[in-house]
Amino acid sequence: MTTHANNHAKNAAVEAGNLVKTYPGDVRALDGLSIEVRHGEVFGLLGPNGAGKSTAIKILTTLARPDSGSARVVGHDVLRQPDRVRRAIGVVAQRSGADPTATGRDNLILQGRLYGLGGARLRARVGELLERFDLGGVAERPVRTYSGGTQRRLDVALGLVHRPRVLFLDEPTTGLDPEARTAMWDEIARLAGTEGLTILLTTHYLDEADRLADRLAIVDRGRIAVTGTADELKGALRGDAVHVELRQSPGGVERDVVRAVIAAVDGVREVTMDGRRLSARTDDGAVAVPAVLAALERSGVPVAAVTVARPSLDDVYLRHVGRRYAEAEADAEQARELVGTGQGGAR
């Protein structure tokens, strides 16, 4: 991934600079949001409800206009060349948008026609998508009879009919049961491998961002708090915890020796001992563990067990936004209740 890091911005699949968007009632949904998504990657926008993810997606997909700032998708300006952008993108919005009275197949056929496809080629493409998303059995049924997971698979298929270069997935698994959610994750992971498709997804699930996104950006109050791969972000916390359980509790002098031996290992700090338990923090647990074990063995201290606890995205969120993720979500919930449901959809 880092090999692409210095690519000129022109080569980005999606790039947004300083997007600002205010809704009536002085709700500042975006407050200078900038992102750069590279070709072929899965990029995740992570943040609680109301952070501005959906607004960003609406601007990038030519649906809404920003108050200021600029955005390009595969090189086309979303404000000046919206038609070119629309041809290059597929959009799976939070609300399905499939026609509930029409069948799954009819929905797909119409979607293809809106892109100027038709005839045998469109029929073949629709057949292919129905099969790929396991919709063959329900293709001739009206969409309103579909389960949540099935409907979501159709939504993704709708976004892919015209073979877009960039696929936008806005909260792809919100509202799905755990089983359907796992299935959708597999689906997205499979998509990520295909024909250089770039995927920009938003999510308010930490685990979803962690699992699906090659790189992710944490969105807080309409801005990007930090961007990187999940590993980079967690690694930057310099804080895997290594816990070693010794066979027996070391005596007074031995204690200090053990502590000194561990502290001497490269990249290990904050060594603490509590009975048989020895804990330390390290930049990279996977590198530190063998070194720690080797050092202990050289000193003749037998080890019973070792565990490494990696920092979570929650820790990353705390570090960059200044509060726990669950707290931020609860706040967002409360804010929404205060505003009332009058405004409808999520931003």
Place this chain on the structure above:
Amino acid sequence: MTAVVTQTMTQTWWMTHRRLKALVRQPAVVGMLLFQPAVWLFLFGNLFRKVTELPGFGTGSYLDYLVPGVVVMSAVSSNMWSGMGVIEEIERGTLNRFLTTPVRRGAIMNGSVVEQGLTTAIQSVLIVVLGGLAGADYPGGFTGLAVLVVASVLLGTVFSALSNAMGMMVREREAIIGMSVFLLLPLTFLSSAFMAKSLMPVWMQHAAAANPITWSLDAARAAMAANPDWGAVAIHGGWLVALAAATVWLSTLTFRSYQRSV
């Protein structure tokens, strides 16, 4: 330019096709289209039977006079609700899905206009048949009836475009319901739908003359007479065409305000 026109036409067809398919799946709707007009024909036909005896009314049979009135009133009434469909598509996310595809904005609105137009035409023809069965006479023959259907479609377009525009801008069902409930009866009674204009109070005559419902009725009745007055058909029909075009254009403009607020 021609490419754009062809593209808009093709896309309009697909957008209409989608709606017609939905309509065909709900045959009960056709029944609904007919029920209310049948009631109006029956109620008004009996209630106002003696109106024709008023000096200066002009026609011998009130039913002959009433049929175009009910056709046009039904066109207004069913088209006024079309904004509900717009709100539903917004809430469901369908409109947003279309707006992120290259489909032309005009085609999205036109799809609704054409579908409403076809529905109105079918409804109008059915009312004409119903009136004929009840004993109404159509001295203007097929041409006269065709003008009636076209006029009611144009009038319906005016109201569906306004209703669509309202759906896009206000996005509240209550607004559409309010508009329909408040406007339908006053607008209909302030026209020549049920009463000859010459028998109205003067202020009402002025109001009726400015009412598009009257324009469509004047055009239709002029064409449905035994001796059609084509000049009157052209003038009133022309105004109606202009108004319909203006309201459709206006409703397409509401996409911009929608995209600003979305």
